Amino acid sequence: MLGGLWDILGGEINARPDLLPNITLGYQIYDTCTVLRRAAEGTMWMLSGGSESIPNYRCYGPSRLAGIIGDSGSTRSILMYSQFVHVIFSLKVSYFSTSPFLSNRNLFPSFFRTIPSDEFQSRGLAQLVKYFGWSWVGLLATDNDYGQIGIQVVKQEIIMSGACVAFAENILTSLLNRNAPHIVQVINKSTVNVVVVLSSDSDFMPVVEELLKQNVTGKIWVASESWSTSALLSKDRFKKILVGTIGFAIHGGQMPGFREYLSSLHPSKHLNNPFAKEFWEQIFSCKWNEEEANATNQRCTGRESLESFIKKADFRITFNVYTCVYTLAWALQSLLQCKPGEGPFQHGGCANISSFQPWQASHKQYPALFPIRGLHLILLADVTVNLLCCMLMGSLLLINQFYFTQVPYSRCNPSCPSGFQKVTIPGKPFCCYECNLCPQGEISNQTDAVECDQCSWDMWPNEVQDRCLPRTIEFLSYTDPMGVSLATIAIISSTIPICIMLVFFCHRTTPIVKANNWSLSCLLLVSLSFCFLCALVFIGYPRPEMCLLRQVGFGMVFSLSISCVLAKTIIVVIAFKATKPGTRLRKWSGIKVSYSVMGFCVLIQLCVCVTWLSFSPPFPELDIRSQSGVIIIICNENSPTAFWCMVGYLGLLAALSFIVAFLARRLPDSFNEAKFITFSMLAFLSVWVSFVPAYLSARGKNTVAMEIFAIISSSWAVVICIFFPKCFIILFRPNMNSREQLMKKDKRSQRGSRWIRSVHARAAPIDRSAQALQNIRT
Template sequence: MTSYPDRNAPHIVKVIKTSTAKVMILYAASLDLLPILKEMEKQNVTGKVLVANTGWSTAVAPSPQMLLAVLHGTIGLALQSGTIPGLKQFLNTINPSMSLGRAWTKIFWESAFKCRFISDKNETGSLGTNVKECSGSENLESLQNVYNDVSSLRPTYSIYTAVLAVANALKDMNNCKNGEGTFSKRLCANIKDFQSWQLLYYIKNVRFKLKSGKEVYFDENGDPPAVYDIVNRQLSPSGGMITVKVGSYDLAALPGKIFTINTSSILWHSGETQVPISVCSHSCPPGFWKAGRRGEPACCYDCVPCPQGEISNQTDSFTCVKCPWDMWPNPEKSSCLPKPIEYLSYEEPLGTTLTCMSTISSLIPVVILKLFIHFKATPIVKANNYSLSCLLLLSLPFCFLCSLMFIGFPKPENCLVRQVAFGMVFSLCVSCILAKTIMVVFAFMATKPGSNLKKWTRPWVSYMIISICLFLQFILCVTWLSLDPPFLEQNIETQPRLIILQCNEGSPTAFWCMLGYLGLLATISFVVAFLARRLPDSFNEAKYITFSMLAFLSVWVSYIPASLSSQGKYTVAMEVFAILASSWAIVFCMFAPKCFIILFRPSMNSREYVMKKART
C-alpha cells in the first residue's frame, strides 16, 4: 500500500508472522519493500523464505547487517547477467585528466584510492588532512570493488543488448537498396532522415548472436524471449551478503533446458540445504485424489483414497479414473491390472480332490455289479430284482462321473449339457429305485389269496415305470434347452476383483424344476418304501430304500441354502459335493448290507436260511 508512509508494514508483517506458511512471495519494488523488511527485523520474523521478483531480488539493502536474518535464503528471479566485452578494459582507462566527466571522476578517484588532489578542492569532503596526495596515475586494475566487477551486470547488460539490437537494426536499414525495400514501392528508409516506425520495423526483424553465443531476436508480438537468472541470497565468508546464481529460465534454450536449477547450490534460511515445504497439505500420492476443504484456500485439501475400482496414476490428481471392466486396481490403486479369472480348476486342491473322489467312486458300483453278476444265482440277489439292481448299478457310475463336467475350464458345450446330463442320469437312478420299491409292494400283494396283481410283477412293468419317469425328465430338459438354454458368462458382479467364469443356467425356474422332479421321484420312493418296510420277507429291500432315499433327500435339501450362500467356484463345488454325497448315499444304503452278507455271511445267503426265516 504505497499510500501509507510505512507501506502498512506493521499489519503486513503481522499477517506474515501469524501465517503457518514458510514461504512468502513478495512482489514489490525495492523502495516499497524496505519498510516491510525493517518491520520484519523489528518483530524478529525469521524462518521465512522470501521469494523475490526482479524488482528487488538483486537490490543492495541500505544496511545489510540489519536485514541479514530476514534476507538470508531469499530466492527469486533476476534480469539476465552477462559480461560486456571490453567494458572492464574501458573502465580501467578512466583517468582524472579526461575532460569528460572530470568532476565525477575525481570524486570516484579520491574515494577509491583514499587520497585527494592538492590543486583542487577536496571533492569528497570526507577525507582528513593526513591523507596522501592523488597523482592521477594510480592503477584502477589493482582495485577489487563493485566498480570494476563486471562479471554480473544485469540492467547494464540489458542496456548493452538493447543498444546492439538498435545498432543492428540501423545496419540493416543502411544496407537496404531501393527496389528491394519493404516499404511503399519497395523503397528503403533514408538512414539520415527516417521515421521511428521505420526503425521499429527493422528492430522487430533483427536477429543476431552475441559473443557469448546467445541469439537475440523478437517474436511476432515484438517481445524478446524471456531470459531470467534464478538467484539466491547467501552469507559471504566475510559476514556480508552475496547474490549467487543457482539456475536459469530461458525460453530460447533447447527443449529440456529451458528451466534449470541446481538445488544443491541453494542455501535456505538458517543455512539449510533441504527444500522447505510451505503447504497446508502435502502432495497426494498416486492412488489418492485431492478433495478440497470447505471454507479453506484451494491449496488446502485432503488426500482421499480412490473409490473401489478406480485409480489415479499421477501425483496430486483431482479425480480418479475407473478401470476397464476386465481390470482391477493394484493394492496402491495407481494402475489397473488384469482381473484374475476364477473357476473350479483341476489343478487347484479343491478341484483335484473332487476329481479323484469322482473317479474312484465311479469304480465302486462297477465292482459291486461284478459281484452281483458272480453271485446272481444266490437267493439274496434273486430276491432283490436282479435286473433292476444291475441297471441301477450301471447308472451309478455315470452319476459319479457326471460331476466331472462341472470341474475344469468352462466351455459353452459343457454349460449346455452338464445339468441335463446330471438330471437324466439321476432320473434313471431314482426311477430304478422307485420301480424296485413298487415291485416290492406288488410282489407282496400278489401273494394274497384271490389277488389279480400277479401280472403286474413281471419285468416289463418295472421297465415301463422307468421309461415313463425318464421320459418326463427328458421332456423337461428338451423344453429347457429349446427356450432358455444355459450359456457361458463372465461374472464380474459377484466379486468385482475377479472374473468368474461360470455357466449361467439360463432359466433358474427350469433348473429348479428339474431338481424338484428328482426330489418328487425320491419322495415317492421314500414314502412307498417307508410304508412297505415291515412286509414279511427275508430280504425285504424296502427298509434299505427308505434309508437311501432319506439320505438322498437330506443331501439335496441341504444343497439349496448352501448353494444360495456360496459364490463363484464354491457354488459349483457345492453341487459336485451334493452329486457325490447323494450317489454315495444310494450305494451305501442300498448295496452295502447285501455285499456284507455275500462276502462275510454266506450262511445267510442260502435257501435253507431263507426257508427258515420264511417259516418263522
C-alpha cells in the same frame, strides 16, 4: 555514479566518427528522489532552460533538447509524459519504467524503454511457478501502478496454469511500516511456501524487517526485477530470511571505462560534482557534514576504499541507462543519415536534425533502435543460477539448465501418490484436495491423478493400484489339486456299484438276490455308477459342448437312479398288498409296472432338459466380477429357472421315494428294503438341501467343487444304505442268506404288528411273506 556514466558516455559518443559526426551530445541531470512532486519540478526545470521551473515556458538556449532519459518509476514516467513531455520534445526513453500502460502507442506515441514491460515479467513469473510445480502460492504487491497491474497479470496467469493463489496482499506505500505486521501474520497463517513479490526494495524492506523480527524462515521468495539484485536486501542479516530467493533481473553488460572511473572517483577530485559526495556517503554510510556526522557518529574520512564495493556492485540498472543513451544517439543518427527523396516522410522527405518535430523522431522507421533486453533468472545472495529466461519480443519462458538438487515444495496438500486420485474439497480452492484410493478395478500410474483409469477386462490392478496385471484364469482343472482329488474319488466310486453288481451276479441264485428284483437292482447300480462318473464332466475347461452336457447329464442319470429307487419301493408295497385274498393288485406286481414308473419319471425330466436346451442353453462365460483379480471361466446356466426346476424335480422324486418307503417300513424286516430306502432318501435329501445355500454362497471353482461333492455324497448315500447291508450278508454272513432265515419273523417287529391278534394268526404273516416273496421274484 550516473554523473560519471554521463561523462564517459558523452566522451565516448562524441569521439566516435560513425555516430553523430560534427554534433556534440550534452546532458543535464536532475534527481527526482522517487517523489512525484520533484519529478514534475525537474521536468519543468529542464523545459524552462535549467534556471527556474516556469510552467508553460520553453527556452532551448544555444542547443536543442533532444529527449529525456527517465524516470525509473512507471508512475513518475506517466506523470512526466502525460503532463508535459509529449507536447514539447520528441523522445522519452526510460531505463526502469515497466508499466504495461506505457505500451499504449495512442497515449504515449514517443515513449520508449530498454526494459521489458511488466506484462512479460508477470507472465514469466507465472511460468516460473508452473515450471517448479508450485500450485499453492501467495502474492505481495505494492499499491501503485507497478504492483497492481503486475499482480493482476500474475494472478490471472497462475490460475490459468492450474495453480491457486492462497492470498494476495498489498504493501501500502502510504504507511511508514508498509502494513508489515498484517502481511507477516497472513504469511504465518497460510500453508504456502512460495510467495511472489512485486515491489521495489525500499517498499519491501519493512516487510523483511518484520519477517526477521518474527523469525519467519523457510519460505521461497520469487522476486520481481525491482528487488531481485538489491544491495539493500542482500545484507548478511537478511540472509536467513531471503537466502535462496529466486527472481528475474534485468539484462547486464560491459560499459568500457566505467569501473576504472569508479575506482578513481573521490569527492576531493570532483569538487564541482554534487553527486560525488552523496555517492560516497551512501556507499560508506558516513556523513561529510560535521553536525550530521556527530549525530550519527559516522564521519567520512576520505580514506575509504571503493575496491570491495566495485567487486560486489551490480551495474544492471546502470547498463540500462547506458543503453538508453545509445538508443537516443542512434535515433538522432538515423535522422542525420536520412537522404532527401528516400526519407520516410511525404515525398521522401527527411527531418532536420537541428529542428525536428516530436512525431518525426518517433516515426515507425526506427523500431529496432529501442531494443527490449532479456531477463536473467538469478538467486539472491550473489548466487547466479545457470538458468536463462529470455522474453524478447514477448516469447515464452525458455529454460536451458537448472541445478537445483531438490525442487522446493509448495502445495495446499501433499501430492497424491500413484494408486490415488484427487478429490476436491467443497468450499475450498481446487488446489486443495483429498487423496482417495482408486475404486476397485482402476489404477493411477502418476502422482496427482485427477481420475483413475479402468484396467482392461483381462487385467486387474496390483495391490498398490499403480499398474494393471494380467488376471489369473481360474477353473476346476485336472491339474488343480482339488480337481485331481475329486476326479480320483469319482472314478474309484464309480467302480463300487459295478463290483456290487458282480457280487449279486455271482450269488444270483441266493434268496437275498432273488428277493431284490434282480433287473431293477442291476439298472439302479449301473445308473449309480454313471452318477459318480458324471462328476468328471464338471472338471476341465468349460467348452461349449461340455456346458451343454454338464447339468443335463447330471439331471438325467440322477432321475434314472431315483426313479429306480421309487420303482423298487412301489413294487415292495404292491407285493405285500397283493398277498391278501381276493385283491386285484396281483396283476400290478409285475416287472412292467416298475419299468413304466421308472420310464414315466425319467420322461418328465427329459422334457425339462430338452426345453432348457432348446430355449436357453448353457454357455461358457468369463466372470470378472465375482472375485478380484481373477477371470473365472464358468458355465452359465443361462436360465436359473430351468436349472432349479431340474434340481427340484430330483428332490420331488427323492421325497416321494422317502414317503413311500417310510410308510412301508413296518413290513417284515427279513427281506424288507423299505427301511434302507428310507435312510438312503433321507441322506440323499439332506445332502441336496445343504447343497443349495453352499452353492449360492460359493465363488469360482468352489461352486463347481460343491456340486461335484453333492453328486458324489448323494450317490454314496444310496449305495451304502441300500446295497451294503445285503453285500455284508452275502459275503460275511452266508448262513443268513437262506430261505428259512429269509422267512423268519423279527420279534421286534412282531410286537408292533397289527397282523398278530391271536395265536392262530401267527402263521398268517409267514404265509403272506412267502407269497410276497414270490410276488417280488416274479
